[in-house]
Amino acid sequence: MSTSVTVAPREIHDLVYRASSVAGCDAGMAERIAHNVTFAEIHHSGAVRAFCEALETTALPTSAWVTAPDALAAAELAARDRGTASVTFEPPVPLAAIAATLQQSLERGVASTGADADARADTTVSAIELRLIDDPAASARQAQIDHTRANAYRHGIAVEQAWFSRLEAAAADYLVAESTLDEIDSRPNVA
C-alpha cells in the first residue's frame, strides 16, 4: 500500500492549474483541466495520478486533456439540436480529462453513457453517447454527486502521497523566485 495524504479540493485545483499553465496551456484551458481533475479526484479517485502521468508523457496543450472537452462541447450542441449525438476518442482519453465536462452537460440537460459512474478517473474512455433528458436535477446520480462533494469538502480527499508530491513539483515552476522579483523592483528604471 502506498501512503496517502489528505488534501483539500482547492489544493488539487490550484496545483493542477499551475502545472497546466507552465506546461503551456492558456489560462482558460488550464482552468478547465483543473476543474476536470478536481472533480474526477473527488468522484472517481486516481485523477491526480492520471494527470501527472499525462504531464510526463504528452504535450498538454495539444493533448486530449484540452481537445476532448471541446469535442464533447461540440457533441453536446449536436445533441441539443437532434436529441442524440456521439463522440469517439482515438486514442481513448482518461475519464479525469472529461469528468466535470460531462457533469456540466448533464446540468444543461444532456446525459451521457460510455463513462461508468463508478470507474476510476484513470480509466480510459473511447466513446460517449449523449442524449437530451427532461430533468437532470432529479437523477439519482446527482444526489450521489452532491453527497460525495460535501464529504470531500468537509473531510478532504485521500490522494497517494507520491503522486501528490509529483503534482506539487510540476506546479512549482509556476512560482517566480522572490529574489528575481525583488531584483526587478530595485532596477532604476522600474517605478
Added chain:
Amino acid sequence: MSEDLLAAELSARQTRLRPPQVVMQPAMMGAARLTRYSFSRTMLRRAAREGWTARRVRFDIDDRGHGEAVYQVDAGDCRLSFVAYTTTIDETEHTDRVIAERWEVTGALVSGEPTGDFARLLRREVPRQEAGRFDARVLVLTRGNRSVRFFDYLVDSLAAGRQPDPAQVADAGYILRSTAFYANGKYGMRSFEGYPSDHPLRVPYRAQMLCAWMFRELGYDLVEHCARAGDPSAAVTFDVEWSRYFGLGNATGLGLVPFAFKHPRVLHAWVAVRELALADVRSLRGTPDRLALVGEWIERAHLHFVNGTDDDCRPFLNAVEVAAAVERIRDAFESCRNESLPFDALYRWAERCDPETTELVVSLLIELHDADDDLIDELLTVSQHSSLDPALTVGQVRALLSERFAWLHELDLDDTSAQMWWWVISDNTEEPRRTRRDQLDPSHRDVPIDVALRLWRLSAALDGYDDTTPIQRVLDDHPSHRLAAERLGASDRIYGEPRDNACSERYLPLMLQRFQLAAYGMDNFKPKSTDWLRVTLFGGAPRLASEGNEMDDNWVLPVRPRSGADRGRSQ
C-alpha cells in the same frame, strides 16, 4: 438559493440603488468604510445573540511572554479553540510582509479541543505556517508580531502601576499586528464549503473574524502578564477605558487583489448588502429617534477622528482630514433635518463631495439599518458555480458584453500602458505580487486577473462571426479566449466587477484593498506604499469575558482614552 434572495432584495429596491458605474469605480471602492454589516460586527452580534461563551483555558507563558495559550469558544453546540504559540524575535526580523519566516505569535483556530496527538500536531506545524501540513480540524492559520513601538511601553506602564499615556500611544490602536489569516482548504485545512449548513462558521470570513478576535485578546493578556511578571506588587491591569480600546493590527499586501478579481459573485454580495441597506435608510422619514441616532454617530465619528494624527495617508485622508469632513457632515445634517427624507438629503449632499465624505456618510447612515442578521448572513453566502454554455450565440455574447462590460471602453485598453504589469506568485510563501511585463516575460506564470484586457480582446475576436454562431465555434478557433468567455457568463451580478484594469500602469491596488478591508470591518487605513497598508480590526470591541450589555454592537469608532490628569480634572 441566496442568489435568488439577493436578486429579489435588489429588485425590490431597483430604482433606489446606487448604480455600479458609481460604486464600482476605484475611487469609490477606495473610500469604503466599515459598516454595521462588516464581518467583524456581524460576528460579534451573532456571538451576543446566541450566547456564545469564550474563555482562556490555558496560559503557559513565561515572564518574557514565551509559551502557549489556548482560548475556547462554545458557539451553540460547537466547541472551537484558538491555540497560540508565542516567542520574541529580534526587532530586525520584524516585517509586515507575508514572506517572513519567523513570528512572535503563531496561532490557529481549530475545531474541538487541542489534546493528545492533535495538540502535538499543532505544536509542531502551526509555528511552521505555510510550510506546515494540516487537516480539516484546522480552520484558520494566523501569525503576527508585537507592536515594536508600543508593546514594551504598555508593559512598562502597567508594571509601574500606571495606565498608558494617550499621547504616547497616539492612534496606533493595537498591541499585536497580524500578517495573514489563511483558511478555506489551504495547506490541508477545512474548506469553507465543508462547514455543514447549520455550522456557526458557515458565513464568509466568520472563522477568520473569530480567530482575529481571540488573537486580539491574546495581545491584552500578554501585556498584562508581562507587566505582572515585571513587578508583581505594583502592576495594574488595563482600566475600563483602555481595556477595549486596542484592536488587532494587520498589515495587508497584494494578496487581496487577486481574490476580488477572481470572485465576482462574492464581490457583488458584499457590495449589494451595503447598497440595500443604504437604499432602505435613504427612504426613511426623520423621526426624532432616527435623527438623534444619526446625530450621535456623527458626534462619535468626530470624537474618534479628531484625536487622530495627521500622518501622510495619501491617497486616503488622514484622521485630522476626516475629522474636518465630519464637521462638514455635521453642518450638512443640520440643514437636512427638516427635509421629508432627511437621510436621503444628507446622502445627496454627500455624493456631491469627495468619495471619502460620500462613503463616510454611507457608513454613518447604515447605522440606522436594522436588517435581520440571519438574512444578511444568507445574502452573503453565494454559490460560485458557473459553466459556460457552449450553445451561447455570438449575438448573445455581444449583448452580454454590452450589458455587463460597456465600461471597458473607458479604460484605453489598446494602449501599451494597459498591460504594463502582470500578476505573479512568488516562491516565498506564495505571496501574490505584480511585476513589469517589459522586465520579465510571464511565460504562462501570470495570475489571470487581467479581466478587463481579456474581455476587451474577446470582444474584438467576435468580429467577423455571425450572430447565430455558437461561442464554442469561436473558442475552437481562438482557444485563448475561453477564460474571458467563462468570465462573461459568471459575471452575472451588477456589483461583481471592479471597474479597473489590474495590469494598467495607473492601477492602484490600495483602492480594492481598502474596499475589502472595510468589508471585513477594518479601519485606520495607513498606506505604506502603493501596494500595502496597515489597518486595525476590533478596536473598541468587547472582550472575550464581556457579557450582557458589554456585548452590544455599539463599539466601533472608539474614542482614545483620556490621560490620568484629564480624568482627574473631569471628576
